[in-house]
Amino acid sequence: MRVKICGLMDPAAVAAAADAGAAYLGFVMFPPSPRSLGAEAVRALALAAPPGVVKVALAVDPDDALVELLAGLPIDMVQLHGQEPPDRVAAIRARTGLPAMKAIGVREAADLEAVARYAPVADQLLIDAKPPKGATRPGGNALAVDWRLLAGRRWPRPWMLAGGLTPENVSEAVAVTGAAQLDVSSGVESAPGVKDPDRIRAFLAAAGRAGAPANLRGPAPGRDAGDDSGHDSGQGPRHGHGRRG
Numbered sequence: 001m002r003v004k005i006c007g008l009m010d011p012a013a014v015a016a017a018a019d020a021g022a023a024y025l026g027f028v029m030f031p032p033s034p035r036s037l038g039a040e041a042v043r044a045l046a047l048a049a050p051p052g053v054v055k056v057a058l059a060v061d062p063d064d065a066l067v068e069l070l071a072g073l074p075i076d077m078v079q080l081h082g083q084e085p086p087d088r089v090a091a092i093r094a095r096t097g098l099p100a101m102k103a104i105g106v107r108e109a110a111d112l113e114a115v116a117r118y119a120p121v122a123d124q125l126l127i128d129a130k131p132p133k134g135a136t137r138p139g140g141n142a143l144a145v146d147w148r149l150l151a152g153r154r155w156p157r158p159w160m161l162a163g164g165l166t167p168e169n170v171s172e173a174v175a176v177t178g179a180a181q182l183d184v185s186s187g188v189e190s191a192p193g194v195k196d197p198d199r200i201r202a203f204l205a206a207a208g209r210a211g212a213p214a215n216l217r218g219p220a221p222g223r224d225a226g227d228d229s230g231h232d233s234g235q236g237p238r239h240g241h242g243r244r245g
């Protein structure tokens with residue numbers, strides 16, 4: 001099981017996520033979000049992250065100026081969480097030299113038709129809930145996808161389940177969807193933008209148990225389950241700052 005902790009805003013949260021076994025660390029670059037960071041803050045946090053963890057910058061319909069900034073950051077992947085059409089995803093991927101993870105908002109089965117459109121241009125797909133009406137951001141809304149829509153699907157690219165995941169529901173989410181990669185933001189916070197180290201550890205532990213083969217799973221929660229931390233196709237960090245050669 002590989003987990004991305006997104007919306008990290010300070011070194012303590014980065015350390016908590018990395019120490020608990022996160023495979024990916026996410027930094028939001030979208031000013032309307034309470035989790036948004038500027039390029040220099042992303043640079044500092046990415047450089048503070050331990051080696052071996054994939055550093056992801058999240059942007060929403062980035063303009064060319066932001067794409068230039070992304071290209072100069074010490075990150076390993078870009079997450080595109082807006083309405084970027086496939087040719088724009090391809091252009092951003094080419095300009096930055098970084099793997100691209102394209103978010104696809106899903107409310108109903110027909111929304112999954114986008115998977116076929118983005119698979120040729122994206123290195124990974126991220127399945128998130130569509131935002132509620134009037135939302136100020138397209139993600140990070142603590143809203144879950146109808147997991148049953150994802151059950152039993154074959155995926156043309158590595159994919160990540162996002163949207164409304166928490167330490168409490170992650171086990172069911174994995175059981176229903178079969179996800180091997182998970183992305184969480186709101187569910188490990190005490191307030192928007194404020195990561196809670198205990199919830200980060202609880203999420204990683206629960207995700208690790210959910211992803212383990214049944215005969216290796218620990219005791220069921222509520223019996224004697226501690227909170228021990230469980231612990232790449234564009235998944236692993238590249239040498240240096242993660243550029244494609």
Ligand SMILES: O=C(O)c1ccccc1N[C@@H]1O[C@H](COP(=O)(O)O)[C@@H](O)[C@H]1O
Binds near residue numbers: 028033034140142165
């Ligand atoms: O986190 C944000 O503020 C955000 C802003 C704009 C686009 C995406 C954002 N977050 C991503 O949304 C999903 C789900 O988050 P949550 O766990 O439901 O809060 C996840 O991929 C975040 O990376």
